[in-house]
Amino acid sequence: MAGIQQKVDEKVNSRKVYVISKSYCPFCKQAKDILKKYTEDIGVWEIDSANDMKAIQKYLETKTGASSVPRVFINGEFIGGCDKIKSLHSSKELQKMLG
Structure with missing residues (x-):
């Protein structure tokens, strides 16, 4: 798990906005489309193509309280x-966070 934890944490901290996603997920697409309105500095990891997807999601559950995607991080x-x-x-808070 330590290797997965390090991999996830490095990715999450590598960009202002980081989205852990699955390429076929409609909710992931919606979130990414909204975020792209505010910044181009978005990292995306499509974990459905990762060999260790289940381990990644298990760590995400520990880190964020859920294993579902998308998992969106801003400034880590x-x-x-x-x-x-x-x-x-909708509340304009995202604009303040990414402005």
């Missing part, structure tokens, strides 16, 4: 999933 801090991103967008 876990923000939430699609519903949270849509809510922050």
